[in-house]
Amino acid sequence: MNYSNNTYAALFNAQKEHQFRVGNTTYKERVKKLKALQYAIEKTYRKEIREALYKDFRKPQIEVDLTEIYLVVKEIKHTISHLKGWLNKQRVDTPLSLLGTSSYIKYEPKGVCLIISPWNYPVNLTFGPLVSAIAAGNTAILKPSEMTPNTSAVMAKIVKEVFNENEVALVEGEVEVSQELLKLPFNHIFFTGSPAVGKIVMQAAARHLTSVTLELGGKSPTIIHESAHIEAAIKNIVWGKFLNNGQTCIAPDYVLVHESIKNEFIDAFKLKVTQYYSENPQESNSYSRVVNQKHFNRLVSAIEDAKEKHANFHLGGDSDAASKYIAPTLVSNLSEDTILLNDEIFGPILPIKTYTSTKEVVDYINSKEKPLALYIYANNRAFVNTVIQETRAGSTCINTNAIQYSNHHLPFGGSNNSGIGKSHGFFGFQEFTNARSVLKKHTIGPLHLLFPPYNNFKEKIAKATVKWF
Numbered sequence: 156m157n158y159s160n161n162t163y164a165a166l167f168n169a170q171k172e173h174q175f176r177v178g179n180t181t182y183k184e185r186v187k188k189l190k191a192l193q194y195a196i197e198k199t200y201r202k203e204i205r206e207a208l209y210k211d212f213r214k215p216q217i218e219v220d221l222t223e224i225y226l227v228v229k230e231i232k233h234t235i236s237h238l239k240g241w242l243n244k245q246r247v248d249t250p251l252s253l254l255g256t257s258s259y260i261k262y263e264p265k266g267v268c269l270i271i272s273p274w275n276y277p278v279n280l281t282f283g284p285l286v287s288a289i290a291a292g293n294t295a296i297l298k299p300s301e302m303t304p305n306t307s308a309v310m311a312k313i314v315k316e317v318f319n320e321n322e323v324a325l326v327e328g329e330v331e332v333s334q335e336l337l338k339l340p341f342n343h344i345f346f347t348g349s350p351a352v353g354k355i356v357m358q359a360a361a362r363h364l365t366s367v368t369l370e371l372g373g374k375s376p377t378i379i380h381e382s383a384h385i386e387a388a389i390k391n392i393v394w395g396k397f398l399n400n401g402q403t404c405i406a407p408d409y410v411l412v413h414e415s416i417k418n419e420f421i422d423a424f425k426l427k428v429t430q431y432y433s434e435n436p437q438e439s440n441s442y443s444r445v446v447n448q449k450h451f452n453r454l455v456s457a458i459e460d461a462k463e464k465h466a467n468f469h470l471g472g473d474s475d476a477a478s479k480y481i482a483p484t485l486v487s488n489l490s491e492d493t494i495l496l497n498d499e500i501f502g503p504i505l506p507i508k509t510y511t512s513t514k515e516v517v518d519y520i521n522s523k524e525k526p527l528a529l530y531i532y533a534n535n536r537a538f539v540n541t542v543i544q545e546t547r548a549g550s551t552c553i554n555t556n557a558i559q560y561s562n563h564h565l566p567f568g569g570s571n572n573s574g575i576g577k578s579h580g581f582f583g584f585q586e587f588t589n590a591r592s593v594l595k596k597h598t599i600g601p602l603h604l605l606f607p608p609y610n611n612f613k614e615k616i617a618k619a620t621v622k623w624f
């Protein structure tokens with residue numbers, strides 16, 4: 156919906172007034188809402204979603220089905236099958252010193268939530284967090300990215316059809332809309348996007364002490380050890396890198412390959428690109444496009460910068476502005492000051508760096524911000540364990556990439572610069588709830604012996620309590 160500036164506050168207030176009604180909904184009522192959302196996405200609007208994403212950045216239909224629709228549907232199904240347990244009181248143990256009491260945790264909804272999403276997986280990254288927000292019993296205002304307007308328009312229709320706006324509303328528009336929304340005292344903000352905007356969101360949230368989940372990005376390294384099965388590794392890396400045209404937060408951002416297998420890696424990579432996307436990827440129906448001119452220009456500048464600094468292009472490096480096409484690109488011999496080795500690439504360009512020792516790999520990764528994902532291709536357990544032990548990352552895959560996202564039993568998110576908080580399954584539900592502690596006293600317990608007035612006898616009991624209980 157296109158709301159005007161002064162209606163954001165009205166919308167917020169309507170949800171605020173309604174929050175206890177929504178918060179007190181039963182498991183069955185929440186499941187009903189989730190199923191209605193699932194039906195709209197999977198059945199009623201599947202075709203419109205596919206068309207909108209094709210218009211927005213030529214996203215292939217299969218990728219829409221797998222990375223947008225399927226992932227949300229999977230989140231809904233996973234949530235429905237576990238929600239009853241999550242909503243139950245979680246009983247906890249009672250220490251001896253509190254004999255006569257019992258305690259439990261109640262996951263209560265936070266209240267009115269704001270979900271700001273990026274353009275790269277717009278359906279998945281808007282409705283995925285919404286599933287957790289609904290499961291937890293919140294109301295939510297959604298603000299998808301202005302860069303995929305066709306998809307936002309379809310999502311607005313879905314939201315309008317499935318929900319009352321005093322429980323879920325979707326607001327379309329430019330960055331200014333997010334800025335206006337961020338002035339409101341939400342109970343929780345779930346933001347997915349770049350670290351730079353994440354900082355703006357966190358500052359705005361701090362004004363109201365609003366809690367935040369920040370799902371951010373960064374440079375995800377991919378290590379190829381000399382023990383790796385190159386052919387198997389390449390199959391995954393080429394897929395993971397060029398899926399969504401490289402515009403994936405957990406795509407391999409750059410490769411650290413052992414010096415001894417660099418040439419083998421390059422040859423296998425080139426062959427696999429041709430097998431997946433043909434001799435001319437511009438003609439391939441499996442290869443999408445850069446989302447807009449701004450991002451196209453950013454990526455072309457990064458390529459030009461690498462060319463000026465004498466990098467070696469093994470594949471690609473060319474582009475077509477009219478169709479926002481950038482060829483699948485593999486580049487090595489990059490100087491450390493190149494854009495490609497410093498900024499998150501978020502496009503179909505893969506830099507290679509070589510290494511000769513484990514220490515070199517670990518030190519290089521640790522010299523950068525903590526990545527959202529770190530991938531290790533190796534068949535040497537000691538190497539894998541050392542890398543996991545000596546580095547930090549939001550997630551890691553061994554001998555594959557990107558698919559950790561689709562296991563809803565795993566938390567998904569980064570650490571510091573790559574994110575704060577987690578999404579998916581129970582972890583997403585947790586983000587949208589407050590773990591409320593409830594303690595009930597049943598009978599007089601030993602604590603009564605310690606109430607004032609204090610005396611020598613009570614001092615002895617206090618000492619014994621500290622020592623023994």
Ligand code: NAD
Nearest residue numbers: 272273274299300330333334348349352370371372373404
């Ligand atoms: P972005 O940070 O530019 O924008 C994200 C959202 O923030 C959009 O809805 C946009 O309208 C809004 N926004 C932009 N500037 C704003 C401002 N000044 N004030 C308030 N709101 C503002 O990110 P993007 O280009 O849409 O997405 C790419 C980034 O997102 C990459 O860094 C990528 O790694 C990251 N990402 C992370 C995940 C994850 O799950 N961790 C998933 C997808 C993308």
